[in-house]
Amino acid sequence: MTRTRREQAEWRREQLLDAALAAFARKGVDGASVKDVAEAAGVTPGLLYRYFDSKEALVETLLTERGFLPRLRELLMADNQGRPARHVLAELLGAFDALLADNADLMAVFFSATQARAALAELVGEGQRLIGDFLAARVAAGELRPHDTVTAARTLFATVAIGRRTGSPVDVEHLVDLLFPHER
16 A cells, blocks of 8 residues: 555654664663664654654653553543543543553553653643642632642642552552542
């Protein structure tokens, strides 16, 4: 089957991201070089640089495109107004936990991404803001008691991530119950 140039470029870009994910997971972000990624993809470093300006840009792209934020946005954009906050939170945390469980390589990159620390902090901060805004809206609607919504968002996602990272996944329903015991 003949591919257009655009389809070929997109296929190559995805191949490079796959190779980068594998190399970064195997050697760590700091331990893997652009040459390692290029070798894993079967291309030259020069070709890799045609798609990504730097190793940091490659890491940022992996975290941005293959991380949890696209799924989080999708879940929060869904019509959740009629659903209890605790159910929506449990669904969000369950999706986050499933992403971590199904993408061990991505999780390894996430936890070793000192090369892209600023981008990582921005991604984590955006995720926390999105959840914090959701919680704040539910506080304003009277569904949840007033609380520090940003700290609650940090606590929820950090607990799930650390549980998955240490091999002790948490029960997301119980986690939501701990933070919001009286909201049913």
